[in-house]
Amino acid sequence: MLSIKNLQAKIDDKQILNGINLEIKPGEVHAIMGPNGSGKSTLASVLAGREEYEVTGGEVDFLGKDLLEMAPEERAREGVFLAFQYPVEIPGVSTINFMKTAVNQIREHRGQQALDAVSFLQMMKEKMKLVEIDQSLLNRALNEGFSGGEKKRNEIFQMAMLEPKLAILDETDSGLDIDALRIVSNGVNKLRSKNNAIIVVTHYQRLLNYIVPDYVHVLYKGKIVKSGTKELALELEAKGYDWIKDEVSVA
Amino acid sequence: MSKDNQVLEELTSKEYEHGWTTNIETESAPKGLNEDIIRFISSKKNEPSWLLEWRLNAYRQWTKMKEPRWPNVTYPPINYQDVIYYSAPKQKVTPKGLDDVDPELIKTFEKLGISLTEQKRLTGVAVDAVIDSVSVATTFKETLAELGIIFCSFGEAVQKHPDLIKKYMGSVVPVTDNYFAALNSAVFTDGSFCYIPKGVRCPMELSTYFRINAANTGQFERTLIVADEGSYVSYLEGCTAPMRDENQLHAAVVEIYAMKDAQVKYSTVQNWYPGDKDGKGGIYNFVTKRGLCAGDGSKISWTQVETGSAITWKYPSCILKGDNSVGEFYSVAVTNNHQQADTGTKMIHIGKNTKSRIVSKGISAGYSQNSYRGQVHIMKRAENARNFSQCDSLLMGDKCGAHTFPYIDVENNSARIEHEATTSKIGEDQIFYCLQRGIDEESAVALIVNGYAKEVLNQLPMEFAVEAQKLLALTLEGSVG
Helix, strand or coil: CEEEEEEEEEECCEEEEEEEEEEECCCCEEEEECCCCCCHHHHHHHHHCCCCEEEEEEEEEECCEEHHHCCHHHHHHHCEEEECCCCCCEEEEEHHHHHHHHHHHHHHHCCCCCCCHHHHHHHHHHHHHHCCCCHHHHHCEECCCCCHHHHHHHHHHHHHHHCCCEEEEECCCCCCCHHHHHHHHHHHHHHCCCCCEEEEECCCCHHHHHCCCCEEEEEECCEEEEEECHHHHHHHHHHCCHHHHHHHHHC | CCHHHHHHHHHCCCCCCCCCCCCCCEEECCCCCCHHHHHHHHHHCCCCHHHHHHHHHHHHHHHHCCCCCCCCCCCCCCCHHHCECCEEECCCCCCCCHHHCCHHHHHHHHHCCCCCCCCCHHHCEEEEEEECCEEEEECCHHHHHCCCCEEEEHHHHHHHCHHHHHHHCCCCCCCCCCHHHHHHHHHCCCEEEEEECCCCECCCEEEEEEECCCCCECECCEEEEEECCCCEEEEEEEEECCCCCCEEEECCEEEEEECCCCEEEEEEEECCCCCCCCCCCEEEEEEEEEEEECCCCCEEEEEEEECCCCEEEECCEEEECCCCCEEEEEEEEEECCCCEEEEEEEEEECCCCCEEEEEEEEEECCCCEEEEEEEEEECCCCCCCEEEEEEEEEECCCCCEEEEEEEEEECCCCCEEEEEEEEEECCHHHHHHHHHCCCCHHHHHHHHHHHHCHHHHCCCCHHHHHHHHHHHHHHCCCCCC
16 A cells, blocks of 8 residues: 655755655554654654655655655545644634535545535534544634644544545654543544554554554664564563664664 | 745736626716816716705815825825716616616626626615716615615715705714815715614615726715614625726725614625736725714624725724614735735724724735724723724735734723734644645635634625635635745
8 A cells, every 4th residue: 555665855954764664555554663853753744745844765655656746635635644743723613614625625536526514414423423522522613722632532533534545643642641542542443444554653652552553663763673563562662762772773 | 935935926816806897888077176076076966055065165174184194005196186086877867777777787787796686585685786986776675665764875865865864974974084084075976875764673684886897987985874773784885896007096985873772784895906916006995984873772883804905994983972882893804915904993982881892803915014903992981891802913925014003092990901912824734734634725725714714704694704705715815825
């Protein structure tokens, strides 16, 4: 589904990604871990098409298309979803209104008819149950005055609504208490299927107790320096990141 | 140049939608302004002598006045002798009903989406259509007359209801109120008049649609709304003009007189031609709008969506004379390219327990300058007066300006005044968030701007709100910075 080859990127004049290689197949969940400043969020942003980042080399193939050639909104319409680490507030625009605009632009891209109000509400009600979110929250201005947990739950609700093929969760666990973490993770797990793939970007292993990954990759200084299964995450939790840094510097 | 700025430059060159002209024969006064021109206008309109005297007095006062220089706008001196002050579509007979109206005129308004044929009854809006200096048709007159509501052109009101005109014209905006009001009083040509009798709730929206068509012509219309005790009316105003290279002057006066417990809601969607993307041409919109809450418990509410005009100078105000009277001002003012706007309101609290609310949302893009200027004045005997003001500015790009000039004068210690102001930019983060959900950039801007202006747009009547939303999006198309 997603094939990243030797991806390099910089922001301003600072090189952040130094040759990332990653293969993701449908149905898989990959966790990207690593110490602060290793390039985790940059990778998520580059895949989503954030303009501040300049791609300086490498290729990304998404379902047979050159992802790097696509505008951010095209990537979204083709099925790339980013759950933001810091979702922005948009005053005066309700989540419902926002989602209606998004869903219908994506449908138009796929050659489908726009949903009328009734079918849209019906779809929304189903997805609301999935991620245990209350309609009163969705009537409010997007993310305005939301708690950390509400913001993240809202991100997962949007993921449910847009049914992406590839979802990238950027530090979705940050700022969540244990209950919110459980609810958010349950939502994600319900959205897992053999047809979609998920990249979980996280600093801590904690989230991976709930969203169990098939593969774990450790990012350090803009490169994947170690890959393994979920046991690798446990090892990192126990030992910290220093032993990886040591390994890298020895090599 | 960053990519955002490129997008901005490319897309702000959008064409003005209503920039066409209608080919109709007109009858005009010669260019220039003097007492003979005023006599000419007055005789064309077959006015009684007291009105001619009123005009001449206004003219003499005007010649002694100076054009205001305090607004935060710049423009070359206006040559008032180079303007045509009267221009009317030539009609063979004075239209008695719609059947007599030149079909070309009806077509003009239909092109603007204004149906004069009364078939669109469902829309529930009665329209007085004004082109250049005259009113061409007023719809639903008979239906309204059954309730005792008078809704007609100003010219007709002068003929048929001279007592009402004599009593209320100039009672809210005196002749010498300001330079442009004096000019209007001297040369005003037509406009709308509306009287709602005691205890009547007007069952439909009343609307005036202004269209400037002729070249080199100024438009000077007057609107007078008198709401008798306990009555209610919602009034709409819309306007457009052709694209012309020279600047055209629009100096209107709107007066609202509200008696005891009367409520008047006045909504404007202003879309005069703003000039081209380099700032050439466009309407100078110098307008005086004021409402007098004369009776206790009366309420006047202004809502305006200002998207057009090269220069806007306009402060719809409320004089809260009656005890417990309420004044409201909701405004969205958008400027793009080289537009300049200096707009706001005045709330003058005279009566006890008077309340006012000001919500102003400025949006500046391109090279435009957008100023909010507002005054809240609590007079000595205004016990327990309350005011809430909120002035927000939204900036798009880095070449525009937003300014706020709030004036607060309090002469009574029991007053409670709150003022909030914010300035924000449409963030790249907000845009990217929308893009990442599959929403294109133009829709994203429209979504964000409409969200920002929501509190004001919500005040508009349904039919107008949708129009206004589209207009906002259109005016700002691509202005992301």
